[in-house]
Amino acid sequence: MNQSFKITAKTLGGFEETLADEIKRIGGSNISIGTRSVFYSGSKEVLYKSNLHLRTAIRVLVPFKDFTAKNEKEFYKNIYDVKWENFITHKNTIALDSAVNSNIFRHSKFVAQLAKDAIVDRIRNLEGKRPSVDLDNPDLRINIHIKENHCTLSLDSSGDSLHKRGYRIEKVEAPLSEVLAAGLVLLTGWNGETKFIDPMCGSGTVPIEACLIARNIPPNYYRENFGFQKWKDYDAKLWHQIKNEAKENFKDLSIKIIGTDISLEAVEIARRNVERAKLDENIIIKKESITEAELKTGPGIVVTNPPYGERLKKENIEEFYKKLGDSFKQNFKNFDVWIFSYNKNALKHFGLRTSKRLTLFNGPLECKYHKYSIYEGSKKQFREE
Ligand SMILES: C[S@@+](CC[C@H](N)C(=O)[O-])C[C@H]1O[C@@H](n2cnc3c(N)ncnc32)[C@H](O)[C@@H]1O
Numbered sequence: 416m417n418q419s420f421k422i423t424a425k426t427l428g429g430f431e432e433t434l435a436d437e438i439k440r441i442g443g444s445n446i447s448i449g450t451r452s453v454f455y456s457g458s459k460e461v462l463y464k465s466n467l468h469l470r471t472a473i474r475v476l477v478p479f480k481d482f483t484a485k486n487e488k489e490f491y492k493n494i495y496d497v498k499w500e501n502f503i504t505h506k507n508t509i510a511l512d513s514a515v516n517s518n519i520f521r522h523s524k525f526v527a528q529l530a531k532d533a534i535v536d537r538i539r540n541l542e543g544k545r546p547s548v549d550l551d552n553p554d555l556r557i558n559i560h561i562k563e564n565h566c567t568l569s570l571d572s573s574g575d576s577l578h579k580r581g582y583r584i585e586k587v588e589a590p591l592s593e594v595l596a597a598g599l600v601l602l603t604g605w606n607g608e609t610k611f612i613d614p615m616c617g618s619g620t621v622p623i624e625a626c627l628i629a630r631n632i633p634p635n636y637y638r639e640n641f642g643f644q645k646w647k648d649y650d651a652k653l654w655h656q657i658k659n660e661a662k663e664n665f666k667d668l669s670i671k672i673i674g675t676d677i678s679l680e681a682v683e684i685a686r687r688n689v690e691r692a693k694l695d696e697n698i699i700i701k702k703e704s705i706t707e708a709e710l711k712t713g714p715g716i717v718v719t720n721p722p723y724g725e726r727l728k729k730e731n732i733e734e735f736y737k738k739l740g741d742s743f744k745q746n747f748k749n750f751d752v753w754i755f756s757y758n759k760n761a762l763k764h765f766g767l768r769t770s771k772r773l774t775l776f777n778g779p780l781e782c783k784y785h786k787y788s789i790y791e792g793s794k795k796q797f798r799e800e
Pocket residue numbers: 586587588589590591592614615616617618619620621675676677678681703704705706720721722723
């Protein structure tokens with residue numbers, strides 16, 4: 416049980432350091448940072464904790480075979496040679512994910528198909544019947560990563576992506592991924608002791624993830640299914656022990672986290688998501704337009720992602736961002752305002768001086784995450800700048 420093995424956690428571009436910090440806190444060792452990945456070592460306990468506690472991980476993989484292949488035949492043979500009968504029988508279902516960056520293997524779907532053929536051929540030759548594929552809820556999810564001729568096979572211990580915490584059944588248009596929302600809050604360093612507001616909260620993802628952080632509730636505490644629970648070596652006792660220990664460390668929160676939105680539909684969706692996350696005692700969701708926000712006095716922080724303006728004309732979105740900047744200046748005294756946006760041109764019209772600029776990636780999309788510090792009495796200075 417205490418034996419250590421290699422683990423890889425996948426994340427979004429720009430959150431590698433944040434994820435590495437999280438991994439350190441749950442006891443991972445030999446931590447090193449890759450692109451959208453963090454590599455580390457740990458026991459089964461660390462693996463289970465990774466799935467429960469890591470807020471910025473999308474999936475947690477256990478690599479178990481590395482090989483080189485210069486053509487499809489070699490690739491097939493290497494996959495066929497794995498003792499798949501140690502993991503599954505013909506009665507089980509499988510799914511394969513693949514990511515390729517190679518001149519030899521160009522199509523990730525084809526690679527996944529070929530690997531699937533090798534696995535089912537082996538089991539059929541041994542047992543007379545073949546396992547079938549279930550993309551949604553397989554018994555075993557296998558991950559293939561290929562860089563040029565170097566292939567890594569991993570078992571996916573998460574199963575479904577870890578952003579699926581379970582509370583967000585309904586969402587508004589363009590919601591943030593839960594992993595991204597949690598990462599945005601962690602990057603601010605907010606500790607749950609000052610005010611927290613998302614004034615364009617949509618489905619409530621940012622307030623919910625902020626509250627989970629402040630209350631020290633693991634992001635996937637209420638999620639019911641993880642890939643490793645279907646593995647032959649699943650240790651249910653250890654898993655329950657880890658969950659009980661986590662529960663003992665939940666914290667109370669003395670402040671209320673606030674989410675507001677101009678859309679009544681979004682407000683209703685956010686309220687139901689908050690309820691499902693069991694955080695209705697800590698989060699207040701209200702209908703309010705940011706441009707007509709009441710005066711709020713800090714210390715506190717705002718973390719929000721305004722509309723990106725896909726449906727608005729260029730001038731309209733620029734005008735909207737200008738109004739946003741004015742509203743923060745006038746109505747959020749002594750707040751650190753963190754704005755996340757894909758629209759870097761619109762951000763230029765915000766009219767406030769940035770005190771920090773980060774570039775992050777949501778999948779392939781480059782995004783900006785800017786911090787503006789709004790101090791009492793600095794309005795004139797901002798205007799001049
Ligand atoms: C990109 S979405 C936010 C998504 C949210 N972070 C989530 O995860 O669901 C932008 C939100 O801003 C809201 N919005 C647009 N104009 C607003 C205004 N003037 N005041 C407050 N909210 C506004 C929209 O209704 C929408 O829900």
